[in-house]
Amino acid sequence: MRSTLFSSPKKIIFCKTCVLSNQKPVTIPEFTHTKDRKGALYTKINSDGICDACKYHKLKYKTINWKEREKNLLKLLSKFRKNNGDYDCLVPGSGGKDSAFTAHVLKYKYGMNPLTATWPPILYTDYGYTNFKNWLDVGGFDNITMKPNPEVQRKLTKLSIENLLHPFQTFILGQKNLAPKIAYNFNIDLIFYGESEAEYGAPIKKNLSSLRDKSAYVAKNLKNIYLSGVKYQNLIKDYKFKKNDLISYLPITANLLEKRKNLQVHYLGYYLKWIPQENYYYAVENCGFKARPYRSQGTFQKFQSIDDKIDDLHYYTHFIKFGLGRTSHDVAKEIRNKI
Ligand SMILES: [Zn+2]
Numbered sequence: 001m002r003s004t005l006f007s008s009p010k011k012i013i014f015c016k017t018c019v020l021s022n023q024k025p026v027t028i029p030e031f032t033h034t035k036d037r038k039g040a041l042y043t044k045i046n047s048d049g050i051c052d053a054c055k056y057h058k059l060k061y062k063t064i065n066w067k068e069r070e071k072n073l074l075k076l077l078s079k080f081r082k083n084n085g086d087y088d089c090l091v092p093g094s095g096g097k098d099s100a101f102t103a104h105v106l107k108y109k110y111g112m113n114p115l116t117a118t119w120p121p122i123l124y125t126d127y128g129y130t131n132f133k134n135w136l137d138v139g140g141f142d143n144i145t146m147k148p149n150p151e152v153q154r155k156l157t158k159l160s161i162e163n164l165l166h167p168f169q170t171f172i173l174g175q176k177n178l179a180p181k182i183a184y185n186f187n188i189d190l191i192f193y194g195e196s197e198a199e200y201g202a203p204i205k206k207n208l209s210s211l212r213d214k215s216a217y218v219a220k221n222l223k224n225i226y227l228s229g230v231k232y233q234n235l236i237k238d239y240k241f242k243k244n245d246l247i248s249y250l251p252i253t254a255n256l257l258e259k260r261k262n263l264q265v266h267y268l269g270y271y272l273k274w275i276p277q278e279n280y281y282y283a284v285e286n287c288g289f290k291a292r293p294y295r296s297q298g299t300f301q302k303f304q305s306i307d308d309k310i311d312d313l314h315y316y317t318h319f320i321k322f323g324l325g326r327t328s329h330d331v332a333k334e335i336r337n338k339i
Pocket residue numbers: 015016017018019020050051052053054055
């Protein structure tokens with residue numbers, strides 16, 4: 001029998017409670033992404049016909065003791081808090097509603113001193129750029145922005161479209177790999193992302209820990225790294241990239257991380273109940289966040305993933321590859337969060 005493209009499940013099954021199917025990919029370390037996606041995971045539809053994301057939301061609304069989780073957050077923060085003026089945590093983000101919420105509550109509710117770090121969108125939208133500036137201006141944060149060489153980014157993005165039909169890959173690579181390197185250089189041991197991938201269909205066990213799995217942001221060596229679906233060595237040998245062209249897309253190495261054994265990457269969404277609509281209101285009120293006055297292409301939403309012009313193409317290619325468009329993703333979120 002012919003295998004499926006991208007190693008997706010052969011039989012398509014839709015979840016009984018939301019609108020997603022078992023064709024929705026579960027995040028894999030972006031630097032392992034190849035054309036055949038061998039061994040890639042897809043959202044599990046359980047024997048009762050309900051997907052892992054919906055199962056997680058049942059725990060989120062009915063079982064998890066959020067007061068207890070917040071107490072655990074306070075313990076974690078007191079362990080890492082610095083009172084000498086140094087940064088004590090890092091919040092990667094673009095100034096969208098979730099990173100705005102994360103940085104703001106850590107600084108103003110919990111008294112931390114976060115540094116924010118940004119890997120900018122491939123092509124900023126006007127709204128995205130204004131929200132980014134407002135995040136810093138209105139929210140009041142220090143920020144390190146890493147702007148990669150545009151010529152290299154263009155070439156890699158073109159290659160990732162040709163090889164993987166994945167126009168967003170250079171953004172994802174930067175977004176995921178930048179934070180540990182910045183934290184390392186600024187002597188920060190605590191990184192906070194927003195929501196866990198379990199919110200969107202990753203295996204529920206991922207949410208049993210607040211920590212991001214190291215395999216997502218650390219590499220043992222460069223041999224097994226793929227960018228734009230091409231082996232790192234072949235990008236240099238066959239495509240004439242130089243090593244310094246690619247450095248900003250690479251994950252931190254295990255050797256380097258050995259020197260900083262205390263560095264931890266957490267999801268704030270493990271500790272605080274993550275409700276996208278609530279974060280939106282919070283970001284509007286506290287960080288000057290503005291939704292677009294019109295719907296994003298391919299959906300009814302106006303406030304999620306609005307900072308990169310490539311987002312529209314990203315969701316469209318996702319629809320071509322996996323049969324799930326932007327509206328399906330947004331509707332599923334709203335069903336699960338009962339909006
Ligand atoms: Zn579901």
